[in-house]
Amino acid sequence: MSNQQNNGEAQVLGFRDCMSFCIGQIIGSGIMVLTGIALAKTGRGVPFGFLVAAAIIMITMVPLAVLGSAMPGTGGNYTYVREMIGRKSGFVYVIMFAVSQCLISTFALGFANYLQAILPWINVKVVALGLLVLCVLFNMVGLKTAAKLQTIMVAVLMAALCVYIIFGLPRVNFSVFTEPGAIMPNGAISFFTASALLYFPMGGAKFVAELGGEIKDPGKTIPRSMFLSTGIVAVFYALMGVVAAGVLPVEEVAGKTLVVSAKEIFPTSVYLFFVIGGALFALATTLNGTLSWITKGLFVASKEGWFPESLADTNKHGVPYKLLLIFFVIGAVPIVTGMDVSFISSLGVGLTVICNVLPVSAAYRLKEKKAEAYENATFKIGNTALRVITVISVILLLVTGWLNLKDLNLVTWISLAVFAVLCVIYANLREKVVIEKAAGKK
Template sequence: MSETTAAAKKLTRMDLLSMAAGQIIGVGIMTMTGIAIGFTGRSVNLAYIVAGLITILSAIPQIFIGGTANFLGGQYSQIAVLSGQRLAGVYNYINLCMAFSISMYTLSFADYFLSLFPGVNVKLIGFVVLTALFGMHLLGVKQAARLQNVMCLVLALAIAAYIGFGLGSVQPGYFQNPGFTTGGPMGFLLASIYLTFAAGGATYVVNYSSEAKNPTRDIPFAIIVSTVAIVALYAVMSTIAAGVLPVEQVANQPLSVAAAAFMPRSVFTFFVVGGAMFALLTTLNFSIGMITFPAIRACNDGWLPKKLAACNKRFGTPHWILLVFYLVGLVPILVGLDLSTVANSTVILTTCIRGVIAYSAIQLPKKLPELWQKSHFYVSDTKLRVISVFTIVFAVISVVLLIVTTSPAQIVGNVVILAVCTAIALVRNKQVHLEPSYTEK
């Protein structure tokens, strides 16, 4: 393959932006908005803006790292180079557990499909969707990015329909009480922190570093721009959700409750399909690559069998790793297992990774001094520590919030997964030999 052909198959800035946007826009906007309205009423739009600011501030350590060097295994390589081998091993096995979420996105899509077309075989729909998306990734990440672009376009049309029909239906006196800041300052704060889970997700685009044309510039751009743009849209959508009906009717309700009040039936159906269903598909499509590329580096380092990292000569795709993740996602669908608790049991652990990445960023001046000095995002050591410590503190607050609102079974699941992943990493550590996994650009 010539260098020109290889470059043509790399992800452009717009590809990465589409990937990041598709990861942010998930069912979170559909379900979390109503819960946030329950916390703070019609001030939910302001809570979204605060959530966006918190999300971007928390992403800065990731931007510092991603703008300093091209880490070929994404977050796995970042942790390995900056925070050490053992911690990278724990991250690797937690990342593998994320494969369970693949089946849950697929089954959720099938449930939405069933609500529109009763009597359809849910297992068949799940099988077709999962096979099609994995097949696309077998043909190359560029093909998956093109599919993401198309699905994001449908998402944009669904959101435009919601905003276009909804703005004129917002009732007067939106910023007046009763109904505004119903939970007081504490309710507004809780809503803002809670909504960071709907606004976050763009930082995972760093796991596509090895496939990007210009990762040190384009990935930070994709993280910031996608987060700002989507949060702005969310603020407008939440204004509509909280303003077309009395607060008590939309509090703790999905976005579709408000949509049904002002959308014609045909447009409402398109919103459910193009909004909720395609939001699941974009997140699923992104997640396949998100867990695949770190796994390739982990294979090369020895955490996983090296043969799994073998790539298809024609498309350059890791067919064995993709096959493993495909089977992990397919088995629960075919046998009808309910893995929602298992899939959600990594939520707290993945939130903890934000703190680990922030800790890794603090190590930049010591571990990569020359590259850090040349980084476009270079700041003084004091500023680096202050920003990173903020992210660590916010990660702790987010974990506490999750513990308070998460079921005991899921808390136990997080503890068990962490214990098992740590044990395997410690046992496997002696057989691991980290290879250089970053380049300057």
Template sequence: MAVGQIIGAGVMSLCGVAIGMTGTGVVLAFVLAAVISCTSLLPAAQVAAACPTTGGTYRYPSRLLGAKAGFFEVMVYILCQITVSMYAITFATYFQDLVPGINLKLVALSILTIIFVTNILGTKNAAIVQKILVIALIAGLGSFILFGLVEVNYNYVFNPDNLFPNGPRAFLTASALLTFSTSGAITIAELGGEAKNPAKDLPIAMIGSTLFVGVLYALISLVASGVLPWEEVADQPLSLVAAEILPRPFFYVFLIGGALGATATTLNATFSWVTKPVMIACEDGWFPKRLANVNHKFGTPHYLILIFYVVGVVPIVLDISLNTIATIGSGLGCVYQAMAPLSAVFLIKKYPQAYQNSKFKLSPKMIPVFAVFAFTLLVVQAILLISDLTAMAAAFSLLYLIFSVILAFVLERKRNIKIPADLDENINSRKMNESKNGGMQDDRN
């Protein structure tokens, strides 16, 4: 799920942009971006390992920073999920390469509906579909790498004149841009309440998948910038190089498994976790509790999945530009993700036992350091993205943030919201179940 969430449309579009910024230095830029993403993940991984839970995006800030912080978080979170329409539109765009002339809107709505139905039928079914999609994805990107590595001119790639043609500043800017492609594993924390061994597996999944994808991206960028002169592939899609190096059957493997698989896996992974924070906010009383009702047959929150399906459908139907959708979603995404590292700062004070029992443990002195680094990085990215919007879209985004803050104060007083200190309930329930199972075994013995 984490690998599928990270590998998305970003690498297909941003690789060429980064090559234009820093030439063959894009290889090192991807490596640096993965390291930055892993470092910024550490505070969230610490909280997820110490207090694995469902809906961590909302539950962590609401329990560690306060009720209003949690509501602000979930409001921003809801709006930025318009990115599901971006994944569907990107899928349709690549699909047009296979079937020229096909209606883009129809394809986008179709793939969105297929993924919606799959996730309505349960998390287990979604996970099975995700494994199949990731296999196809790795096959597509793997063919690009394997056929391309033998064609790379390594002396050309690592020539200093080609590594940093626009200077170190452009290289660092490219690395910052590429963090959008290497981030995404933080969302796997939303499934902490459903994982069998979350305290151990969540940090491994979050950090391991980010490093794995970082290496994969570095190899992809090595081929993308080292087969043809980097000036020719600057700001171009990967399909330009793929058509040059791949036999025709493998070109279709790349196009179907790599391009289509990258967007489909991200879309499917998103639907598997997207409802979790809102479910917990419903339980806390911010929204009507009936919205979080779970289907008895499939065990899925069908009303909430439907709501996020509609959130994805509306931008497609209204023909909102892909750039606007991506920028609003990514910019506001950085805002809500910035709350996770801040939450980690208060973990030891409010849940000392959970921290002590955590199998993944940062030192008390290093948690604030990593938290400040991650928070600063995300805020800077949010400012850069929102400032790049049109005046109307930027104003809408800022007004929405202000509205969310005001609504948090109003609803907390009107509904008398009381946030329980229950971050360790998942740990305690697991221990109780283990104790009961152990006792039953003793009785039988």
């Protein structure tokens, strides 16, 4: 039996719940918001960009799946870094990860932009903020409630994606994919930059490890739901990418949402179903799913003393409401201030990918540091193979992160560097408190 750390949470999530969270987490901004941006970068190469992103995800998820099976617990990624690399590294990971979640604003804004396609009179900022508030309220009443909502929305969402593919494929001009330069019209770097941009939404399943303490039979459920959900969605994404890139000229869809191609292929009634059941539900499920696990790392870190423990206070449903409100603010600021979605996407995805280097790296020392947990894990591979895959994964993550961050301006780079330095300084100053708190519990 694997060593489970759940901080007293009830195990309420089964395999179906985890699959719903994973699929809802993956299908969102990747296909609904970022496809148009990727089309602008690599044209007809978009479906292949999705497949490259999926391949990277599958490789980099192996170390996390092994860790999730061996050491399931609340705030999984943070605890992996803390246990395998060190306390201060765990803190730096969790605080940088929190900043990267400015991405949740893109889910809400994407929802509002799609809704505006059928209701042109709405205010995008007001709708985006309203959705963020609604999802926060759902998550305030407990994880199981959020899971039930997620399961319903995912069922409708998958039906809408099937409709897009079924109606769209017969309209595709497949010959355009064989034209010279069709796949990489702007060169290999631009193609792989598009694939790197698609990495984050394709990798949503790995965050199920954050809920390890609340999952039934987590040693089996975590890796199964990770890989199965990612494989299913990768097929859908590739087929939708074919439709998005093959129905209309690239210049008509580049930088645009899927509404443009949907209007071309659907009769009015089906178009409305796609926008509501597909686009809107995709973004809503991603936002709802994100808010269900996003607090877990900070929750554990607060309990350990990195932040005032009162931040980890929970309401009667066991939800850390103060931390949830902090992430509400992180998501609301870009919406209210009108920050550019492309900038938020590149910054958030880049930071998330770079942050992910730490929990992935943790797998390298799993057998060395937690031999019993490794041996008893339901899902595991040989130690040498695990280390090789971990090294490959770290290289892939660093390259993917760089491709997302390389176009940021100098002011942003300086700001990130200053913030990182301040995090390291704080970690060194605060570590003594954390050590004393840990010693007092033994």
